[in-house]
Structures are given as structure tokens and as C-alpha cells.
Amino acid sequence: MNRFSLFFRNFLACTFHRKLAYVLHFALPIVSFLAMFLxxxxxxxxxxxxxxxxxxxxxxxxxxxxxxxSQILRDREQGIQRRINVSPASPAVYVAGNGAAALLVLSGQVLAFVGxxxxxxPVDSGLGFWPLxxxxxxxxxxxxxxxxLICAVADSSSGAIMAANVVVLFSSLMGGAFFPVEFMGYNLRRLAIAFPQYWVMKAIHQVQAGLPPAECGLSLLILLLFGLLFLVAQGVIRRRSTSLA
Incomplete structure (x- = not known):
């Protein structure tokens, strides 16, 4: 537990070692929302x-x-991860500390944005504070x-961020994050369900329509399954990479 806390605090410190990070994680989502909304x-x-x-x-x-x-990749580039692998600390605890730090940063971002x-x-979008x-x-x-998953297949932290921009842009377009999937053709609408953005947008639309919680819950469950699938896939990729190294 002490090692987990140490890794967790280290990842947070690395994330916010520059003041620009506060703008990136907390101000940019709000500013981008305002610009798009207006x-x-x-x-x-x-x-x-x-x-x-x-x-x-x-x-x-x-x-x-x-x-x-991607701080994991930066640690690998600097040789820090190699020292962790030969230390008594478990690599799983190291990764868990990174994941917990990422969740905390994103949760703070979401709380600031929704607030x-x-x-x-206040935007009359049909969404209350708690549902959103x-x-x-x-x-x-x-x-x-x-x-x-992106960091598992990338060779460097910069490569991971570049790949993320391309993949997220494409999947957001296909998943209806930028415009409703109803604007797409029939085949593209069928393809949209393969992207997590489709399901988060669907959950938002379901809340706006006042549908029963069970229907909204199904969309959120599928979102969680996407997250689980990504974690399992990255675990398999990392294990294969380790065995080949």
C-alpha cells in the first residue's frame, strides 16, 4: 500500500510539474465547450x-x-521503469498507481466542467448536475x-500522444461525439456502435429523453465493458512484449 501511494503521488507530481498542465486539464475543456456551444x-x-x-x-x-x-513511457525512456522492475515493488502496483492518478485528474476535470x-x-441541455x-x-x-492500450502499442510517449490524437479524432467522428450519428448513412450508423463515444453520447441522449434508468444503465455498462476490454488487451500486449524482450 505504501508503494502504491508513493507511485500515485509521483505520477500526480509529474503530471502537474508544469503550471500549463492545470490549464490543459481544467481550463481547456471548459473553454472548448464554451467555444463550441456559442x-x-x-x-x-x-x-x-x-x-x-x-x-x-x-x-x-x-x-x-x-x-x-504516457508517464509510464516517459519513465521507460528515462530508465526508471527498469529500476522498478528489478526492485521489490510490483510492476502491477506501479501501473495501478498510474491508473489511479489518471482517474483522479480526469475526475477533477469532470467535476470542474460539470460544476x-x-x-x-447554466446550459439548458436537459441534463442535471448528477446525471451528467x-x-x-x-x-x-x-x-x-x-x-x-495506446501506451501499450506505442514506442514512446510522444508517439502515444500523436497516435491518440489520430485515433480519438477518427473514433469521435464515427461515434457521434462531434455530430449526431443520425446524420450518417445507414452503414456508418451500424459501425458507430463499435466506438465508446457512441455509447456515452447515447447515454446522454437517453437522460435527456427521460428514459428509464435501466436503459441508460445499459449504455453505461457497455462503456465499462469497453474500459475492461481495453485493459485486458493492453495486459496481453504488454505480456507478449515482455516475453519477446
């Missing part, structure tokens, strides 16, 4: 503009998850799992 509000309803602006925040959440998790759009700049907070917190788990 742009869409010119010709659309507040509910539509608010929902699609949240999609942009979802995009940044996935990219920022990779940025935090802003609920109390400081719950949906985005659950999505954080998926985002962290995605971050671990």
Missing part, C-alpha cells in the same frame, strides 16, 4: 448545442487520459483503459 447556438437549440459541445469535451478527455498514462455548466454558465457527472465519471474509466 458557435452551434447561432443556428441550433441550446439542448443540441450543449450536447454536441459535450462531445468535444469527451474528445479532450480521451486525449488527456493518454497524456497522463461550470451547471452553476456558473455520473456519465462522465464512468466514461473516465473507459478513457483510462484506452490510454493504457
Amino acid at each position: 458557435l452551434l447556438r447561432v443556428g441550433e437549440s441550446a439542448a443540441f448545442a450543449g450536447t454536441q459541445a459535450i462531445g468535444l469535451v469527451i474528445y479532450f478527455t480521451m486525449v488527456q487520459a493518454v497524456i497522463v498514462v 461550470f455548466v451547471s452553476f456558473i454558465f 457527472l455520473a456519465i462522465l465519471l464512468i466514461f473516465n474509466i473507459t478513457a483510462v483503459g484506452f490510454g493504457f
Whole structure:
């Protein structure tokens, strides 16, 4: 437990060793939401503009998850991970400390964002404080799992961030984070369900429509399964990489 706490604090310190990180993780989602909302509000309803602006925040959440998790790759590049592997500390505890730090950073980001759009700049999007907070917190788990998967296949921290930008941009477009999937053709709509962004946006739409909690819960359960799938996949990839090394 002491080693986990040590790794956890170290990852947090590395994440915020530059003041710019506070802007990246806490101000950028809010500013991007405002810009997208005001742009869409010119010709659309507040509910539509608010929902699609949240999609942009979802995009940044996935990219920022990779940025935090990629500290593992930076440690490997600096030789720190090699020393950890030969120390009494378990590599699993090291990875768990990174994941917990990433979840805490993203949770703080979500809390700041939801508080802003609920109390400081209220948006009539049909979403209350608690439903939106719950949906985005659950999505954080998926985002962290995605971050671990990207870092498992990347050779460097910079490569992981570059790959994340490409993959997240494509999957956000296909998953309906930037515009509703109803605007797509039939085949593309069927393909959209393969991306986690589709399910988080679907959960948001279900809450807005006042559907029973069971239906919203199914979408959130699928989101959690995506996160589990990402974590299992990265574990398999890392194990194979270790055996080949």
C-alpha cells in the first residue's frame, strides 16, 4: 500500500510539474465547450448545442487520459521503469498507481466542467448536475483503459500522444461525439456502435429523453465493458512484449 501511494503521488507530481498542465486539464475543456456551444447556438437549440459541445469535451478527455498514462513511457525512456522492475515493488502496483492518478485528474476535470455548466454558465441541455457527472465519471474509466492500450502499442510517449490524437479524432467522428450519428448513412450508423463515444453520447441522449434508468444503465455498462476490454488487451500486449524482450 505504501508503494502504491508513493507511485500515485509521483505520477500526480509529474503530471502537474508544469503550471500549463492545470490549464490543459481544467481550463481547456471548459473553454472548448464554451467555444463550441456559442458557435452551434447561432443556428441550433441550446439542448443540441450543449450536447454536441459535450462531445468535444469527451474528445479532450480521451486525449488527456493518454497524456497522463504516457508517464509510464516517459519513465521507460528515462530508465526508471527498469529500476522498478528489478526492485521489490510490483510492476502491477506501479501501473495501478498510474491508473489511479489518471482517474483522479480526469475526475477533477469532470467535476470542474460539470460544476461550470451547471452553476456558473447554466446550459439548458436537459441534463442535471448528477446525471451528467455520473456519465462522465464512468466514461473516465473507459478513457483510462484506452490510454493504457495506446501506451501499450506505442514506442514512446510522444508517439502515444500523436497516435491518440489520430485515433480519438477518427473514433469521435464515427461515434457521434462531434455530430449526431443520425446524420450518417445507414452503414456508418451500424459501425458507430463499435466506438465508446457512441455509447456515452447515447447515454446522454437517453437522460435527456427521460428514459428509464435501466436503459441508460445499459449504455453505461457497455462503456465499462469497453474500459475492461481495453485493459485486458493492453495486459496481453504488454505480456507478449515482455516475453519477446
